Amino acid sequence: MVRSVILGLRYLLSCLNLTLILSLTGVVSATIHPQEEMRVFTQLPATLQEVDVIIAGGGTAACVIASRISDADPQLSILVVEQGGNNLDDPTIVHPLLFLSYLAPTSNATLFHQATAEEQLGGRELVVPSGGVLGGGSSINLMMYSRAQRTDFDNWATNGWSADDMIPYLKKLETYSGPGSETTHGFNGPEQISGGTYRANRSTDQFIEAAAKVGYPEIADLQGLDFNNGVQRAQRFISPEGKRQDAAHTYLHPRLQDGKHPNLNVLVETQVLRVIFDGKKACGIEIRPNPAKQTNITGASKQTIKAKKMVIVSAGALGTPLILERSGVGPTPETLFESQPTATFQSVLASPSVPHNDPPHKD
Numbered sequence: 001m002v003r004s005v006i007l008g009l010r011y012l013l014s015c016l017n018l019t020l021i022l023s024l025t026g027v028v029s030a031t032i033h034p035q036e037e038m039r040v041f042t043q044l045p046a047t048l049q050e051v052d053v054i055i056a057g058g059g060t061a062a063c064v065i066a067s068r069i070s071d072a073d074p075q076l077s078i079l080v081v082e083q084g085g086n087n088l089d090d091p092t093i094v095h096p097l098l099f100l101s102y103l104a105p106t107s108n109a110t111l112f113h114q115a116t117a118e119e120q121l122g123g124r125e126l127v128v129p130s131g132g133v134l135g136g137g138s139s140i141n142l143m144m145y146s147r148a149q150r151t152d153f154d155n156w157a158t159n160g161w162s163a164d165d166m167i168p169y170l171k172k173l174e175t176y177s178g179p180g181s182e183t184t185h186g187f188n189g190p191e192q193i194s195g196g197t198y199r200a201n202r203s204t205d206q207f208i209e210a211a212a213k214v215g216y217p218e219i220a221d222l223q224g225l226d227f228n229n230g231v232q233r234a235q236r237f238i239s240p241e242g243k244r245q246d247a248a249h250t251y252l253h254p255r256l257q258d259g260k261h262p263n264l265n266v267l268v269e270t271q272v273l274r275v276i277f278d279g280k281k282a283c284g285i286e287i288r289p290n291p292a293k294q295t296n297i298t299g300a301s302k303q304t305i306k307a308k309k310m311v312i313v314s315a316g317a318l319g320t321p322l323i324l325e326r327s328g329v330g331p332t333p334e335t336l337f338e339s340q341p342t343a344t345f346q347s348v349l350a351s352p353s354v355p356h357n358d359p360p361h362k363d
């Protein structure tokens with residue numbers, strides 16, 4: 001916690017040095033790659049009403065999963081359904097300096113979840129932001145290269161999810177150019193990790209010096225899984241040339257454009273309402289155009305998409321439980337109705353692993 005706060009503060013300091021330049025930054029217009037234009041839709045085409053794999057949500061994890069499945073078998077028809085818009089070449093996303101715009105309440109790429117009042121917070125209701133655009137949180141976040149500690153993984157005590165099990169995947173993700181050991185860092189992955197193109201060295205040095213005086217030494221590589229309680233000259237999800245490394249630009253867009261993944265498709269500006277079950281087997285989803293994005297569409301426009309092989313729900317820590325509960329999957333049948341007593345849910349599966357009551361069910 002202390003480490004994260006220190007890193008966050010330090011990063012903000014370095015960015016604030018640059019905010020003046022915001023007003024000088026030119027806006028580059030996005031050009032849609034012709035191959036990609038054929039694969040990213042705002043309306044469901046008739047050819048995609050039945051696919052092999054549906055991925056509900058098009059955020060950070062979803063972009064990676066869709067890409068890996070498509071690599072494994074390019075013949076599989078895959079449809080990613082994202083409630084936000086396409087992020088391709090959006091200058092406010094690819095240029096790291098503009099990240100602060102996503103914390104503004106007017107941001108159309110951020111979802112703001114209103115929490116319930118907390119006694120421990122003097123009755124205040126927190127607002128929790130999350131990604132609301134293709135690429136999810138990776139498109140709008142602060143780009144700090146921050147990994148869990150070895151103990152975080154090991155404490156799950158779950159077969160296949162220990163730190164040692166995870167290291168090959170952590171390495172596979174990245175092309176790392178910071179300090180540290182090659183036993184925990186990778187050098188051939190799609191995400192470039194670097195210090196970016198700018199550092200406010202004077203304020204960084206002063207901050208590190210001050211932290212050392214109160215007992216937090218400088219550690220060259222805090223992200224090596226075995227180091228804590230110190231400060232580091234941060235590495236970032238930014239390429240050495242200065243571009244944000246969001247999961248859509250590093251995984252999804254290259255595959256939508258390379259002509260080698262002809263069955264990978266994306267439906268944007270479309271909300272997943274629920275997963276449809278045949279007994280206990282997920283066999284499709286119900287969708288509707290996102291009314292906040294597609295204002296030209298009125299009236300009842302729910303549609304279904306069938307999945308021949310599987311439905312993956314990857315709508316984030318706050319979005320996934322909502323979709324699952326609307327689909328009849330919650331901790332208990334009763335919890336499904338707590339926030340929406342008049343709704344017509346059919347309980348499909350009682351699963352204690354679905355978090356309940358995190359945000360209220362307002363969407």
Ligand SMILES: Cc1cc2nc3c(=O)[nH]c(=O)nc-3n(C[C@H](O)[C@H](O)[C@H](O)COP(=O)(O)OP(=O)(O)OC[C@H]3O[C@@H](n4cnc5c(N)ncnc54)[C@H](O)[C@@H]3O)c2cc1C
Pocket residue numbers: 056057058059060061062081082083084111129130131132133134135136137138140141142143144145146270271272273314315316317319320323
């Ligand atoms: C402001 C902010 C700053 C952050 N800073 C950092 C940082 O510096 N470093 C770091 O490592 N991490 C940071 N994070 C955290 C990191 O970005 C997230 O942990 C990560 O992106 C989560 O990935 P995910 O795939 O689980 O979910 P997400 O990336 O949130 O993806 C979920 C996707 O599902 C979509 N969705 C939700 N509901 C529906 C629906 N009903 N139908 C269709 N689509 C839906 C959403 O629009 C979203 O695109 C930050 C997060 C935020 C919000």
